[in-house]
Amino acid sequence: MGVTSSLLTVEQYAELPEEETLRTELVEGEIVRTGDAKFRHERVKVNASEILIRYIFANSIGKVFSESMYKLGSREGRIPDVSLLSNERLAAQPPDGFLTGAPELVFEVVSSETAEFLERKINLYLAMGSRVVWIAYPMERALRVCRAVGRPEYLREGQYLEEPELLPGFRVLVDRFFDGI
Numbered sequence: 001m002g003v004t005s006s007l008l009t010v011e012q013y014a015e016l017p018e019e020e021t022l023r024t025e026l027v028e029g030e031i032v033r034t035g036d037a038k039f040r041h042e043r044v045k046v047n048a049s050e051i052l053i054r055y056i057f058a059n060s061i062g063k064v065f066s067e068s069m070y071k072l073g074s075r076e077g078r079i080p081d082v083s084l085l086s087n088e089r090l091a092a093q094p095p096d097g098f099l100t101g102a103p104e105l106v107f108e109v110v111s112s113e114t115a116e117f118l119e120r121k122i123n124l125y126l127a128m129g130s131r132v133v134w135i136a137y138p139m140e141r142a143l144r145v146c147r148a149v150g151r152p153e154y155l156r157e158g159q160y161l162e163e164p165e166l167l168p169g170f171r172v173l174v175d176r177f178f179d180g181i
Contacts (some may be wrong), residue, residue, distance in 0.1 A: 010069075010077045010098060029075035040138045040181050041111040045081045047177050048107045048136065052084055055170055062086040062104070071098040072128045078121065082107035084166075102128035104166055109136045122146050131166050141178045 007029025013021060016031075024031045045066070052064045065083045072078055083103035085093075093099060106125045110118065122133050126148050135144040143161060145153040155161055157175045164170070 007075060009074050010071045013077055014098070026075065026077035038111070041081075041109045043180050044109045044136050044138050044177055045107075047179055048082045048109075048134070051172055051176060052082065052105075052107075055167060056084075059167070059169070060087070061167075063090060065099070065103070068099055070102060071100045072102060072124060076124065078124065080106040080125075081109050102126075102130040104129075104131045105163075106130050106133045107136070108133065109138065111138075132163060134161070136177055138178060138181060141175070143174055143177065 008016075008026060008031070009029070010026060013026045013031065021031065024033050026032075049064060049066055056062065056064055062085050065080075065085065067079055067081065068083060069077045069079045070083070077098070080103065084105035085099065085103045089101065089104065102125050108118070108121070113121075118135070122135070125133050126146065131148050133146045135146070136142075137144065141157050143155045145155065145161065147153075155174045157173075157178070159174050160171050161174055162171050
């Protein structure tokens with residue numbers, strides 16, 4: 001799975017030349033290639049960004065990030081497609097370091113990863129402090145919502161996604177995530 005022969009720390013990974021780390025994540029100390037996102041993947045990611053940014057403009061509770069690495073341990077550097085970090089957590093971030101700890105909200109678009117890899121990633125985010133992970137399945141035009149507490153929820157077109165604990169007043173039709181595809 002990985003392309004390195006010895007386990008790396010996040011700091012060692014960050015020092016590598018860009019051509020060695022382009023389209024990769026650090027998983028348990030190994031550099032793991034991520035797929036090249038095609039149009040469908042990118043369109044869903046942009047839709048999610050727009051949805052969250054609109055909410056943040058109206059409710060200044062944090063910032064939305066796209067493809068930003070979070071240090072989740074000495075050998076874990078994960079890059080969610082889209083993430084939300086609260087103002088409180090932003091204030092605690094080192095100004096010259098990596099985003100540290102899991103974001104409150106993670107949005108991932110399923111494209112090329114295996115089911116096992118995806119499940120490990122969801123579990124890692126939740127174990128490290130994410131409150132919710134939204135997984136988009138573009139081919140099925142569905143969302144899977146995994147919260148730190150409770151069972152996963154599956155939502156399809158025609159249903160609404162709400163996140164009252166983290167995003168008070170947030171309500172969006174699932175269809176909106178799949179506009180344009």
